[in-house]
Amino acid sequence: MFAKDFSHLYSDECNRRVKDKLSNLFLLSQGENVSFLGNGLPQSKYFPWQSVSGTSPIPPFPNGIASNDETKETTSYEIMKNDLKNSSIGASGENSFNLARGLQYQAIEGQPAILNFIKEHLKLIHKVGTHYQDWDVILSLGNCQAFDSILRTFCNTGDYILAEEYSFSATINAAKAQGLKPVSLKMDNHGIIPEYLEELMEAWPKDLKKPKLLYTIPTGQNPQSSSLSSERKQQIYNILQKHDILIVEDEPYYFLQTGEYIPKSEREEIKFNNQQEFIDNLATSFLSIDTDGRVMRMESYSKVLAPGVRLGFIAGSAAIMKKLAAYHLMSIMAPSSFSQIFLNELLQTWKQSGYIDWLIGLRHEYTLKRDGTLDYLLENMPKEFIDNDVVRINPPVAGMFFTIDINASKHKNYNGDKIAMEEYINNKFIEAGVIVAPGSWFEVGSPDEISAIKKIDDDGYIFYRATFAASDLPQIQEGIAKIIKVLKAEF
Template structure:
């Protein structure tokens, strides 16, 4: 049975009188879909966010970024084979043009997954009362779904499937509501791939990128392989300091620095890895103003955005109750750079890795249509699109099963889970760590606790390099039976910058609550021993 071969909308009768609510609400999305009609998107169907966005009347257009696009990015041309897919919607067309295999030769007839049913999200509930979702090979042709294995298992477009792109576009509008008109999304193979594409689009070899002084180590390594260096911006408990960013840019001397003035900022604004810092609304606005002043393009990397937790109330105080509705949850979230971006100078990178599962390898980028088009061209000649099996499983779970409302309930559930785990780790720190030597700021988001060790009190501080003391504590912790990450692994500027402070990163995402308490107790023993207190 042949699958549908192009994207289209099948008209739905008797919808003319539908009053569409505010599109930036879950009911608005449902009504918008009903008004639009049934989505028909077949194998390798071309698609874009413009097909699924609500009207953008009154919003400005994004700036153009031709002056920052790299030689590599400018040299990319549309795929001739991918572009030919536009003709597949012609009725009666027989295609001998593309090497798209017949679905009858795919040895997978059906897949099924068992998932929780909102709001019963615990592993025990999912095991006992969860729902089994099934995807067959020809569900779309037979009318039981808009997405099936004949489509998902075949070649796709650089945007990802229309079915997942629709959900992503609606979700982005619901959460971020971009402030300009010509924005769009494209799927990617996770955030690291997103960053690789972003750097290749904006940075030539020899360029430098602004970033927090401590940042995600894989981001540094991705940039390094492209011939790029990170320039560290000082931080406090809210993340990077806009005044230091402004100072760096005001005083930039290309001859002395050996590089042109930075034009890209890489930042993890929420639950920053490794420090756990979360930028407040006022901090983000201040950073955005500096970016406007110096014409900086912002890479907003937000894998931990939905791991924002309830306020920390202390080891013996009752926790703050969960948000009482999806709307209250959305209102509680920190504003995004994308939501305040009137210029189109922000590329937001999202991922399902931290909120569904890392192995899905599905993320997405949101930016102006000019930049999205460049990223799609890069996808076409590299990863093509995320795994079709991952996309159809996510579609079944998020779109057909949970819907936007159920997905937000899942995210609320995650918020409370991570709040509980963070509080357990902090209580263990209060109980087992020597407070005169180890200090920390309770994180408001993410999955990391940044522990500062006062090395000035170490008995060998005058005779041993700081990195040697760090290594000794690290190995002593391993000897006691706990693994923590060394702060030096996360230094943004490799080679030229030497930290004057000593940090370790602990996560509250990886182990049971009981094991986390044991781990912190062991780390406390290691620190005391290394400082000669035991």
Template sequence: MAIHPELEVEAVTDTEGVTIPNPLLQPLKINEINGRRKRAEDSQWVVAAPSNTSSFKLHSSKGKPKARRWDHILSAESKRREGSSLKRAAKWLGRPGLISLGGGLPSSDYFPFDSLTFKAPVVGHFSEEETHDSGIDITSGKHDLAINKSIFDIEISFNYGQGSGAAQLLRWIAEHTELAHKPPYEDWACTMSVGSTYALEMAFRMLTESGDYILSEEYTFATAVETAAPLNVRVAGIKMDEQGLLPESMDEILTNWEPAARHGARKPFVLYTVPSGQNPTGATQGTQRRKDIYAVCQKHDVYILEDEPYYFLQMQPYTGADAPDPPPPASHEDFLKSLVPSLLSMDVDGRVMRMDSFSKVIAPGCRLGWITASEQIITRYKKHSDVSTQGPSGMSQLVLFKLLDEHWGHSGYLDWLIFIRMEYTKRRNVILDACERFLPDVVSWKPPMAGMFHWMQVDWKKHPHAKTKSVTELEEEIFMASIEHGSLVMRGSWFYAENDIEHDTMFFRATYAAAPSDKIVEAIKRFGDAVRESFGLPAIEYEVAENGNHAIDSNGKVENDSERRKLET
């Protein structure tokens, strides 16, 4: 009799049995992850030990489809790369009794560090003040593995390692990916990166040739364009709305692609997109939008680079300046369900390389992220990294392992993500309230639902010099006026995917991530003053009263703090 794969048989007597659910195939609960971990051989944790995501997966992938092969899009450079022959020898380092005189691994006797200690917040007490008052010191010694105190220590992490990163942290990353995204095909894998920007450059080198085009939003991450340019790779901009790139625009571009009109370039087969809190527009693709984008990519056989540093900065719904903030998610499960499903979670073909990063949710300076893709693509990526970056900083890996695996665990990390979600929601609301108070009617915006950027459109055609000056000249004028008033916002033209086409819109990008709330408000007020000055609109004068700032128009009318502060004629 065939046994259902999600069931196991437990004996009752010698001849009878009952079926019980297989725990490894049931929905994953955050507090069960440690108990589901497979027992790893001690050799997994030694210096420069190779590792494989498949040994860290918590669910069986049997029965799921396998990823498509992508040989037809791999670049000639990628196909030529053979990886590091010296690192391949590392697979024998964990053999008991082996004396290694092979690899050039310095003895940890000469590392001038005995221990590493940092202070981190206790779960549920995440603020800076609470961390200072009640945070705990986390310490790693040099030889913690040898004395069975930890599986990761200074001796291992501060030495050379594999391009994929240390197995100790890679296990946590694979578990987190499975928990958050549940990739729906069998042979997915993860490998660490030295941040997403380097991962993106590596992806361009793996998947494109000189002279190619890639696809992206018409306003896109400026560094992505600047990373592609030296490789002689151009970007074709896809039209956008408040949810980001329009799948019908991408379909139209691909259907009607004419090499003669595009410097002789072949039809693009790589899409670079930032689906959540897109930089610079702050747009977030909804669930159906992502499904539609994926369908267009299937139709035209396009490979997707999903850059998601802001994925966990999806915020609470914006309910208006005077409305109370919605409460935080009630549980970890509610938090995960509230997130728009990733493209990775929809990927049945293995056509998505997802780039994740700790830069926006832990700290940019750790320079550590990871990619998730099919085993074929991950294998090619590692052949690049093994002979270039050689993997992310071991010091960063050790700090993150101690924080995420040993201290917080998956549950505590989700608590941290909920905390920063609520903090970013407050900051987002501050900048939106300030815009309502201080910006003239020629400026409009959509409330961002994720990320850290606020995208403001200026109706430049209402400018008194619109017929005599170009949109670029007026943008420069407003930008410099804002600088003179003491506020820095970024020019929208700096984010064009294509600089060589005519643009008829004007935007400015502000961030609510860096400055404290009072400075955010003041900066928006100064930007509003600069726009008024450029457009020749009446200035707003301010005075300080006992109950706060009041805006006074030219007739002496005072608007109080509970009302809209925009005073226009």
């Protein structure tokens, strides 16, 4: 089977793009006895790096991925300017590239060695290729840049897009800056409510263009840390399939799945007997159930390796990836060669099995931090706050965040203005020396013409997003203690 044709959804900008004829010169240069005088490529002898080197831990990380440097087993590698044979320990043959090659202008899609690794990874984790065979991958600078590329490829000024009721503000602001109209979808503790989506689309005014796409953070949702179940994903997919709407799944937190929170008194450490058991335990992705080629999956190495790598990828139908590559040709060109070189060396050294070992270790670390955070929060939050609906605590099952819901109407000075109360409490947190993110900062909202037909009811609560990722457990507990102290003083 092949992916469906979604060219009818391309933006005017996408349709106006033309292929740069200069790119054909690279293909012509591959022949024998060719004198290449076509493009302005600086010779590698003018690159001021003779070699770069790095040291990385070795799988299977028996002491854990967060063990002290002194106890880690490591491997070192050096990438030379011209010598491929001796330039690398982990990467070899077609999977390696020296600096002379790596620091030259790159393939827009990304280095083939990295792309091949990612494709094997996607087959292993998401069974990509099961439903349609013409799929592909393109590198990005991370998910914000990837989403910008997708918006410019599919959306025109004035188009509608669907998003969760609360969502990552940077991506929503990027959409608004392009003149798009985000429409919010009601959520509960498990993510988007499919019934709400279905009712909205059935009531969608006939004189308005339907949304081009759904933007969703399905796993460890930011800010609310909810995760969509397999059942809900299939329901949502079916609804959007019926209305010919694309799906953009933003998954930076996918491998930070921690499972249901279990109270300390009942908890047993979860260990996977083998890698396949870990893989089978992961959430079903939209990409894995996609039969049409309407899903674009964005992943980033920012949360699983390091934010400063500035590398990620988009996966989906080959036809759509070609359109995204055409935009990259005139915008970012390709991600940094240094980032690609070091990422490739790491992944080729670890291989698929070692990378899975790293992800298993990462899950273990984040589960410990999630559990320690929730243990302290639930043990120290006054019971009467929970019993009297002053506070709701929502244990996350994935991601980096947890939220605390506060019933604004319970405050003695509440006058019906939730935003004012949210700001007041937030200022009290700041005065107490703890920094969190107010929930309204993430509110998507809907245009008036959509709110008129389908409005999200207000339950009277405000919420704050906090993270257990940025600090060690003692510092997290110190911050929670400050939050509780403020709540005791105010409620």
